[in-house]
Amino acid sequence: MHRQKFNSVKENFLQRRYGVRLGRRYVLAAAGVMLMGVLGCSQVNDSTSALAKSPLPTESPSTKKTVTPDTKVVAANTKFSFKLFSEVLKKDSKDNIFISPSSVAIALAMTYNGASGSTQQAMAKALELQGISLEEINSSNAALKILLENPDPKVQLTIANSLWANKDTSFKSEFIQRNKDFYKAKVTNLDFKDSRSSGVINTWVNENTRGKINKIVETIEPEQVLFLINAIYFKGNWSNEFDKNQTAEYPFYIASDKQKQHLMMSRTGDYRYLENEQFQAVSLPYGKDGKISLYVFLPKENNSKAFYENLNSDNWEKWMAQFSKQEGFVRLPRFKINYDITLNDALTDLGMGEAFSRRANFSAMGKNLAISQVKHKTFVEVNEEGTEAAAATSVEIVPTSAVEKPKPFRMIVDRPFFCAVRDNQTGSVLFMGSIVEPR
Template identity: 45%
Template sequence: PQPAPPANQADSSDPLAQAPAVAPTVNRELTQAHLDFGLALFDQLRQATPNENVLVSPTSVALAIAMAYNGAGGETQVAIANALKIQGLDIDQINAGNQALTQYLTQLDPEVALEIANSLWVNEKLPVRADYIEQMRTAYRAEVAVLDFGLPTAANRINDWVKARTRDRIPTIVDQLPADQLLVLVNAVYFKGAWSEAFDPAQTAERSFSLANGDTIQHPLMAQSGDYRYLETDQFQAVSLPYGNASLSFEVILPAPGIDLAEFSAQLTPENWQSWMNQMRSRPGDIQLPKFQFEYEADLIPALETLGMGIAFEAGQADFSGLTELEAFINQVRHKTFIEVNEEGTEATASTAIGIMPTSIALPPDSPFEMVVDRPFIAAIRDRQSGTLLFVGAIVDPR
């Protein structure tokens, strides 16, 4: 076994150890559940597109689903708890824990921008329980807005909120909203941190990078020397690059030559992950790291079904009686992320949108009007999409 660090040296593999004044408020069981859920979700998404970049924010997804969980009942509530790995916690522990964790993370390092925001968008024509709305306001500090989902501006309002919370990096999270959408829950996470020690751009050079298929490309790799928390086994190398005051860090795990990423990922269990983080020790070394930037998006429903949440997506089976008197189910879970890593540091952002839909409902019809076209009138033919007027006329004598 590795020797323990000196007692006076905080183990930076555990950021909670660095903030003793705040740490007691954080529910360790909940943070463990987030880790377990996050790695399980990442594994599902990575397997779905093994030859493409994947980036998921477990925090964003877990917070959005937790908001939906507050309105779930019966088997649906049990299924969501199992998928989120929170079976041992009651609703008050989950809500208080998420609130404390959000507060803790966003105040962790004054040198790093870390913002977490929630919102709840409600259909003005459908019933959503007032106590549910109030719970979202208090426990998740959700901004609440009541919209007419029949108008195209409804999706724009939600997208504008996400765009603002992600500093324009994620301009849209929902496309079109059905007029009978009951509500949409949205989470946004934004992170921007400078490396504790910036990379010198003069050291960045085009170097070889081997792709999964064996091809080699030339790509800009940054280079730096220093003391880093590091771990090496016959399976992999791991290094931790700190941001700001070193409360937050960028973990890089590189499978050994000859071990492909898909094969190695099978070892990425919560137990192994925590063991590796705890075994890292400060060592001098040289590192080369690619600069990169990409966007990722996924429909999370297939992955969440595999993780046991299937009932929540089944019309007629799902139970969201805690948020509405109508029969309702989750009809969409969209997740979008963005990341850029360069010499200065990292910018990463994520948004998760969960749509909840009534099983079958006819919206109450508007009261009938009467229009008698019995005098001269204007008529037009136009393209609704662009607003182009193809014809416009005045009819004064219809004979």
């Protein structure tokens, strides 16, 4: 029973992580971590391996006979995915949204290896990793990489990581080594003063996403000392492609009072299907074995708000268990979306605000560092063949002294207000009131 449950969780993770958000031939994600500041300990001396002389602290996960990701880490990734989506939805509910939680999670997991103290606790809360050891997190991510890279004989999926170091900067060896051992990160030394260095990094990203993401680093600023980059590449056609001859224009209802004509793909077949009072849902598989799928959920009319309020990891797992094989007809719009968002606010709301402040503690990678920005960009196109998608996540870390200072504010007290008189030494509030009409 336990093994059956684990297999279900594993299969759902594969489908969920790289199926739900995607649909034409290629699915790609690139996550970049930019680390800036003065770091201490082991010096980066070699352009191909910054720590070639350092001993491996543990056996490389890929050499183990069995590969088993911890179900707690899989569950944590799922919870983080839906929490992150929910936060993004709150701020952008009236526009198209398309994110890659896997891209963000991998970038932050690599960064998490450098966090300490309350900053590590805050990141663990945001990433749903409380109670899971760093070794379990890293080992499970390594195991997931191996599992995900072998989803189907006719499906390609690769996950690549790299560290790009300023040749004049020192780093803590354990932080670098963990990223090499568990994330198989390629470590390369660069002269960050050379304007061509950003091109070298972007070339690696371009190659590891098969040309679908050609740039993640615009320019290298003087204070930057390290970039951690993640790239994910997926290529797979639908198990049963849509017939292009069946594609035609039909009305698409943007709102109850607004519609447009749009190209829609149509197909009849046997699908895993679920319907209840909230929605209809179908699983559209990729490849020969269908281990990865696109899940499409269609809320019932006038029920979108309730659906998204119920869209969380617990309900997701319940829904996944309720799909059953059924013959039916699917009409799905072709679409192409470009999306970008800065995730600072969303991640702060998830509990890791300290990592963006002067109180940040990344002492496991170096001294006086903080995250200044987490940017996320995606692209997706769905058509008759499958899905083409790309995502890039950039986590920028700066010296705590460089954390942005608050902008000058404007406060025009021209409406009813609250006020109080407080003794700051004792904290006693001596007077308070609501002023509706000053006289």
